[in-house]
Amino acid sequence: MKPGIALDHRLPRRALGALVRLATRWRWRPWKNALIRLFVRRYGVDLAEAASADPADYVHFDAFFTRALKPGARVPDPAADALLCPADGRISQAGTVRDGRIVQAKGREYTVAELLTDAQAAACYDGGCFLNIYLSPRDYHRVHMPCHGRLAETLHVPGTLFSVAPDAVAGIDRLFARNERLVCHFEDGAGPFAVVMVGALLVSGISTVWAGTVAPPHARGLRRRRHDGPRLQRGAELGRFHMGSTVIVLLPPGRALLDAGLRPQQPVRVGMRLGRMLSPL
Numbered sequence: 001m002k003p004g005i006a007l008d009h010r011l012p013r014r015a016l017g018a019l020v021r022l023a024t025r026w027r028w029r030p031w032k033n034a035l036i037r038l039f040v041r042r043y044g045v046d047l048a049e050a051a052s053a054d055p056a057d058y059v060h061f062d063a064f065f066t067r068a069l070k071p072g073a074r075v076p077d078p079a080a081d082a083l084l085c086p087a088d089g090r091i092s093q094a095g096t097v098r099d100g101r102i103v104q105a106k107g108r109e110y111t112v113a114e115l116l117t118d119a120q121a122a123a124c125y126d127g128g129c130f131l132n133i134y135l136s137p138r139d140y141h142r143v144h145m146p147c148h149g150r151l152a153e154t155l156h157v158p159g160t161l162f163s164v165a166p167d168a169v170a171g172i173d174r175l176f177a178r179n180e181r182l183v184c185h186f187e188d189g190a191g192p193f194a195v196v197m198v199g200a201l202l203v204s205g206i207s208t209v210w211a212g213t214v215a216p217p218h219a220r221g222l223r224r225r226r227h228d229g230p231r232l233q234r235g236a237e238l239g240r241f242h243m244g245s246t247v248i249v250l251l252p253p254g255r256a257l258l259d260a261g262l263r264p265q266q267p268v269r270v271g272m273r274l275g276r277m278l279s280p281l
Contacts, residue, residue, distance in 0.1 A: 014218065017161060020202045020243065021216070024061040035061045043138035049073040062205075066141050066240045074140075076235035076271035083256045083275035084146045084234055085131075085268045086195065087247045088139040092132040092169060094262045094274070097250070100126050105170040105264075112250065114177035115196060117157055117222065121185070124192060127253035131274060132176075134164060135244045143197060143238045144270050146249050147277060149186030150231040151210060157181050158219035163201040164246045166265070176248065182206050182214055184238070190255065190279045196248040197239055205242030214239075235271055255279055 026032060036055040040047060047053035051068040058064040076084055093103045100122060101109045112122035135141060159180040162172055169175055180199040185192060197206050199215065206215045210230050232238065258275040268274070 014161070017202060017216075017218075021205070024065065024243070027060050029056070032058065032060045032064075036064045039064075039137070043136075045138050049140075062242050066242060068142075069140060074144075074270040077273040079273065079276075081277045082273040083251075083258075083277055084144070085133065085270055085272040085274050086146045086238070086249060087133045087135055087141075087143050088269050089133045089135040089267075091262055091264060091266045091268055092134045092166070092246065093264055094131045094258055095129065097125050097128050097130055102130050102132075102176075102248075104132075104175060108170070108173060110174040110177040114174065115181075115248065116183055116194065117155065121192075121194075124252045125194075125250045128251050129256055129258050129275070130251075131249040131258070133247045133249075133268060134166070134169070135241060135246065136165075137244050139244065140270065141241045141244060142270075143195070143240065143247050145232045145234050145236050145238050146195070146274075147193070147234045148232070149188050149193060150229055151184065151227045152187045152192070153185040153227060154208075154211070154214075154225050155183040155185075156214060156219045156223035157183060158221060159199070161199055161201050161203065164198060164244075176246065180215065180219055182208070182239075184208075186232075191252055193252070193255070194248075194250040195238060196250070197241065198246040198248065200243075200245040203241060203243040203245050206239060206245075207242065208239040209237055 033055040049069050051070055097112060100111050103109055112125050113119040116122050159178050162168055162175050162179055176198050182197045184195045207213045256275045256277050
């Protein structure tokens with residue numbers, strides 16, 4: 001086991017997350033302005049596309065981290081049948097769900113049933129496609145709809161908070177099925193699809209446009225909530241990560257065809273076409 005992976009197993013992840021949450025929401029201007037500037041330099045954040053490039057305009061670091069972009073900074077692909085990228089970042093993996101299993105990294109897989117904690121809900125995705133997008137610290141951290149959909153159910157799943165950086169994904173078995181996550185089940189006339197927001201080391205929160213803050217508090221047991229909407233248009237904001245993480249999209253067979261040539265570590269941005277819808281969603 002690599003030293004970094006071994007350390008990841010031993011870190012007090014919840015305590016670190018609580019500390020990060022306090023630090024990133026401290027409103028003392030010298031602190032939050034200095035933290036934002038340090039972060040921008042360290043990770044090469046492109047402030048030219050942010051709604052505001054001035055650290056003084058953000059009430060705390062978390063407001064900067066979940067910043068909005070200028071109008072027109074992300075324009076969804078205009079093709080009506082385009083399957084859109086839900087987040088800025090890099091493709092971790094993309095492909096076909098085979099025998100109920102998703103590729104996490106070379107030589108590592110996990111099951112859709114584990115990810116969704118529901119074998120019945122997972123069955124409809126066998127033979128369908130999946131997209132896994134990793135958001136690095138420098139990225140825009142709002143998550144958007146890959147296609148039209150009506151929210152039917154959310155499931156907040158308890159778990160640990162391993163890092164989801166590439167080395168961890170390559171080195172920790174079933175990582176995405178072990179981390180805390182929010183499973184969002186959507187429906188439309190053509191059937192279901194799912195968007196899963198996966199928590200990670202130092203992630204101090206997940207929020208959605210329909211419920212506000214979802215985590216923390218961190219899940220201690222399955223928290224299921226039925227919904228009758230909202231209906232969200234493709235490209236619309238779905239939720240936000242308060243510190244970076246991973247988004248997984250699942251589509252049943254016959255619904256979408258991923259574009260040829262998608263590859264691990266390929267840079268992607270919100271609204272990019274990643275495939276073609278074969279039936280309307």
